[in-house]
Amino acid sequence: MTLILFLLFSAGPADASPSVDRLARAVVDQATRIPLEAPVAIQVDAPTPALGRAVASLISAELSRRRLSPVVLDANAVTAERLAREKDLRSLLRVSVTAENARLAARGDVLPTWVNFWAGAAPTRSGPAAAIAASVDADVQAMTLAATVAAGSPSAPLKLGLGVLAKLPGVPAAIAVGDLDGDKRPEIAVLMDDELLVLSSEGKPIARYDLRSLAVALRPTREPFGAVSILTGRLTYVSGRRAHGETLTLQGGSLKPVAVSDDVTLDAITVRLVPGLNAFAAEASWFGKPLSLPALLTTTSTRAGLSLFLFANGSGSITRGTPPAAAFTSAPSAAVLADLDGDQSPELVTTSSRFFVDGDDVRVVPVAAAEAIAARSGSLADATPVFSGATPRGRVLAIAAADLDGDGTEEVVLGAWLADGTGELLLARRVAP
Amino acid sequence: MRVVILALLLALPCLAGSRARYGGTLKVAATARATETDPLLADTPIEATLVSLLNRPLCRAEKNGAITPLLVTELSRTTPTTVKAPLRSGLARPNGPGLAPAELAAHLTKLSGGSSPYRALLSPLKVATANELTLAFPFPDFERALCHPALAPQGVGPYRFAAQTFTANVFFPEGRPFTDALTVTSTDARTAERLLQQRKVHLALGLGTAADESALLFATFLAFNPVKVGPDFRAAFEAAIERSDLVRFFVLLPAAAMGQLLPPPLSAGMTEPAKLPRPSPLATPRELTLAYDAALPDHRAVAERLQVKLHASGYRIALKPLTRAALRAKPDAELALQSLMIPPVPALAVALALELGGRHDQLAAQLAPLGLISDDKARAHAAQVLAEKLWPELPLIPLYAQALGIQAAKDVQNLKTDAQGLPLLDAVFLGQD
Numbered sequence: 001m002t003l004i005l006f007l008l009f010s011a012g013p014a015d016a017s018p019s020v021d022r023l024a025r026a027v028v029d030q031a032t033r034i035p036l037e038a039p040v041a042i043q044v045d046a047p048t049p050a051l052g053r054a055v056a057s058l059i060s061a062e063l064s065r066r067r068l069s070p071v072v073l074d075a076n077a078v079t080a081e082r083l084a085r086e087k088d089l090r091s092l093l094r095v096s097v098t099a100e101n102a103r104l105a106a107r108g109d110v111l112p113t114w115v116n117f118w119a120g121a122a123p124t125r126s127g128p129a130a131a132i133a134a135s136v137d138a139d140v141q142a143m144t145l146a147a148t149v150a151a152g153s154p155s156a157p158l159k160l161g162l163g164v165l166a167k168l169p170g171v172p173a174a175i176a177v178g179d180l181d182g183d184k185r186p187e188i189a190v191l192m193d194d195e196l197l198v199l200s201s202e203g204k205p206i207a208r209y210d211l212r213s214l215a216v217a218l219r220p221t222r223e224p225f226g227a228v229s230i231l232t233g234r235l236t237y238v239s240g241r242r243a244h245g246e247t248l249t250l251q252g253g254s255l256k257p258v259a260v261s262d263d264v265t266l267d268a269i270t271v272r273l274v275p276g277l278n279a280f281a282a283e284a285s286w287f288g289k290p291l292s293l294p295a296l297l298t299t300t301s302t303r304a305g306l307s308l309f310l311f312a313n314g315s316g317s318i319t320r321g322t323p324p325a326a327a328f329t330s331a332p333s334a335a336v337l338a339d340l341d342g343d344q345s346p347e348l349v350t351t352s353s354r355f356f357v358d359g360d361d362v363r364v365v366p367v368a369a370a371e372a373i374a375a376r377s378g379s380l381a382d383a384t385p386v387f388s389g390a391t392p393r394g395r396v397l398a399i400a401a402a403d404l405d406g407d408g409t410e411e412v413v414l415g416a417w418l419a420d421g422t423g424e425l426l427l428a429r430r431v432a433p
Numbered sequence: 434m435r436v437v438i439l440a441l442l443l444a445l446p447c448l449a450g451s452r453a454r455y456g457g458t459l460k461v462a463a464t465a466r467a468t469e470t471d472p473l474l475a476d477t478p479i480e481a482t483l484v485s486l487l488n489r490p491l492c493r494a495e496k497n498g499a500i501t502p503l504l505v506t507e508l509s510r511t512t513p514t515t516v517k518a519p520l521r522s523g524l525a526r527p528n529g530p531g532l533a534p535a536e537l538a539a540h541l542t543k544l545s546g547g548s549s550p551y552r553a554l555l556s557p558l559k560v561a562t563a564n565e566l567t568l569a570f571p572f573p574d575f576e577r578a579l580c581h582p583a584l585a586p587q588g589v590g591p592y593r594f595a596a597q598t599f600t601a602n603v604f605f606p607e608g609r610p611f612t613d614a615l616t617v618t619s620t621d622a623r624t625a626e627r628l629l630q631q632r633k634v635h636l637a638l639g640l641g642t643a644a645d646e647s648a649l650l651f652a653t654f655l656a657f658n659p660v661k662v663g664p665d666f667r668a669a670f671e672a673a674i675e676r677s678d679l680v681r682f683f684v685l686l687p688a689a690a691m692g693q694l695l696p697p698p699l700s701a702g703m704t705e706p707a708k709l710p711r712p713s714p715l716a717t718p719r720e721l722t723l724a725y726d727a728a729l730p731d732h733r734a735v736a737e738r739l740q741v742k743l744h745a746s747g748y749r750i751a752l753k754p755l756t757r758a759a760l761r762a763k764p765d766a767e768l769a770l771q772s773l774m775i776p777p778v779p780a781l782a783v784a785l786a787l788e789l790g791g792r793h794d795q796l797a798a799q800l801a802p803l804g805l806i807s808d809d810k811a812r813a814h815a816a817q818v819l820a821e822k823l824w825p826e827l828p829l830i831p832l833y834a835q836a837l838g839i840q841a842a843k844d845v846q847n848l849k850t851d852a853q854g855l856p857l858l859d860a861v862f863l864g865q866d
Contacts, residue, residue: 219603220606220607276609277455278455312452355453355846356846
């Protein structure tokens with residue numbers, strides 16, 4: 001009799017070890033709930049050989065730690081059972097690994113390979129078996145292992161892989177990416193209600209700046225809202241919850257204020273908060289020249305001569321060196337222009353236009369399509385995306401893009417607001433289609 | 434051409450988009466007239482909802498048990514009997530100076546020494562100074578007590594009231610409300626429902642629909658003078674009155690029968706009070722007066738029902754409608770219907786029951802042992818045990834508990850309630866998701 005157990009595992013957020021390690025431990029935990037006879041054969045399918053080898057190695061290490069004499073097989077799921085018997089391996093663990101929507105998942109089974117001598121020509125199985133179903137948040141390491149498309153292949157179909165870059169103690173009001181310390185590698189700055197956090201491009205905290213001691217705004221915003229930018233080694237932020245923004249520099253691992261600042265330059269557009277509202281004033285400046293916008297602004301980004309504007313009235317606009325005119329409706333909660341395929345021409349990365357979501361859309365829309373929709377004042381939701389995915393949870397309200405790994409294409413950092421009042425940074429990068 | 438396009442852009446619907454939207458007037462129908470403006474007296478769910486638009490307590494008790502500081506920057510303990518509560522700066526009020534720390538301290542001191550039953554919530558308070566509250570004994574639930582709407586100092590709320598309209602207070606420390614204004618129409622339930630169907634209001638308060646059972650916290654008790662009603666009154670009451678009948682036929686819904694001193698959300702797991710033997714009817718009829726709140730239609734209906742049902746047991750009851758202030762000031766009547774908004778914390782509910790039962794002098798002695806229990810669940814259980822013990826001792830008969838029924842139109846977004854079950858109307862915005 002074969003006993004099939006179906007177990008589902010989800011790693012808790014408290015475990016900070018790499019997600020591949022956590023997945024391997026989860027798989028072995030589930031596999032060892034039945035008595036496993038050593039030696040144990042391991043067979044892993046994965047979207048990339050690198051990810052498959054990494055998962056197999058870590059499962060092997062975990063089984064070895066439990067004195068189960070693992071052997072990794074170079075075989076597919078069908079031939080693995082025969083191969084395991086040929087090598088006299090007593091148990092077989094078969095796992096298929098996927099990395100989708102910021103989750104790293106393993107599905108498979110574990111079974112004994114011993115064949116009853118009296119069964120005759122048919123190799124009948126005996127002994128208990130178990131199903132394996134485990135998933136954990138995919139971190140940047142897992143995403144890197146799962147990625148195969150290199151820069152320089154812009155014509156290939158676009159697919160983004162999502163991974164969890166960092167957990168945040170509060171919701172992210174704004175994100176910026178830039179080289180803050182002059183080491184030619186970008187850092188990620190996250191503005192929250194109570195603090196400003198600077199992380200490495202791998203999501204490791206570098207510096208924190210406590211905002212709680214600063215004067216609160218006379219007319220505060222109801223939700224954390226603001227902007228942050230990194231320009232020529234200086235970080236500037238404005239927060240709707242504080243009386244004034246500041247310009248900071250990173251010195252010796254800590255952020256030091258160098259000036260008070262009430263406006264901030266987002267790519268080419270300099271904006272100023274409207275007191276009490278989650279919006280920037282319609283009077284902005286563009287490369288130093290006054291710019292009168294048609295409505296209050298919520299975010300903007302500029303790439304390769306294109307500028308994106310999202311307005312507080314739910315509309316948005318993409319312009320080419322001119323003030324915004326035609327506008328699309330159903331503007332997303334967050335959007336950014338990013339060159340995801342390295343063709344020197346940006347794509348429009350958007351989230352959903354819904355307010356109550358737990359797991360937000362991540363869509364990539366060709367700029368030309370967005371411009372065409374704007375020209376007829378249509379809904380951006382009607383655009384046909386070249387990629388459509390979703391975050392595992394939360395609602396994305398902050399977004400930024402930059403080439404984090406120096407591969408010539410840009411990655412996108414998404415700031416998700418979670419229901420429990422915390423946040424997380426997700427990294428979207430191009431992966432194999 | 435540019436002018437035309439800009440005009441189109443400005444005409445885009447302001448209700449689109451995915452961020453919380455500012456603006457508009459939230460139109461509310463209330464099925465009861467808000468007669469009281471003092472937070473200590475305006476404690477029916479509808480009145481507390483409306484009065485809290487103008488007067489917010491120091492903090493808000495969230496449904497998940499968390500406490501959000503509102504008028505104070507923090508609520509923290511430096512010692513088990515010292516609560517740090519620094520008042521925020523710039524708490525502007527429409528008339529007169531802003532709320533000052535000394536005034537808040539005086540407010541709390543006055544409340545704790547006053548005559549309102551809600552003074553029981555402050556019974557652990559020994560001294561209130563500008564930024565610090567010193568307790569006479571450790572009491573971990575004290576911060577939750579400070580969040581009770583009845584204890585709010587007057588004048589600082591998310592709205593200001595003028596010309597029959599609540600207008601957004603842009604200086605409110607939690608941020609201005611999303612809507613610019615809020616209007617309230619006091620009417621009956623049928624009209625409120627019709628107004629909602631006709632889209633003439635966005636929200637109807639007091640319509641008896643399925644409510645969150647955890648919000649059944651507006652509790653009504655029959656307080657009696659044990660000397661004047663005689664020794665068998667409680668038994669005669671229990672024999673004559675079916676609480677579920679009161680709830681079904683005489684009380685505004687949503688409501689539930691209340692057989693314990695604690696309202697239903699706090700009495701889970703408590704043992705039912707022992708059945709009292711049915712007493713024989715009084716040989717000589719006893720003349721009693723039952724005071725009730727003239728502003729509450731269900732008080733009158735219940736009072737009349739008690740009058741009829743207790744008549745057969747030999748109690749000749751005269752009804753005496755009183756203003757709430759007069760009712761709370763210990764009326765010269767043998768019986769009184771008293772309704773209070775019970776905090777969703779068992780220890781605080783016991784404190785209010787003791788106060789209503791005329792045992793103010795025993796509050797410290799009864800609450801201090803509870804305060805020594807640091808574990809929340811264990812303390813709640815101990816409070817339940819104490820409530821069971823007090824049930825036959827206190828001259829108080831629990832009758833029923835009510836919640837606020839709320840119906841909202843589809844374009845009411847982000848409608849949330851606090852731990853007390855009261856809607857946070859300042860967080861509502863208008864728009865289609």
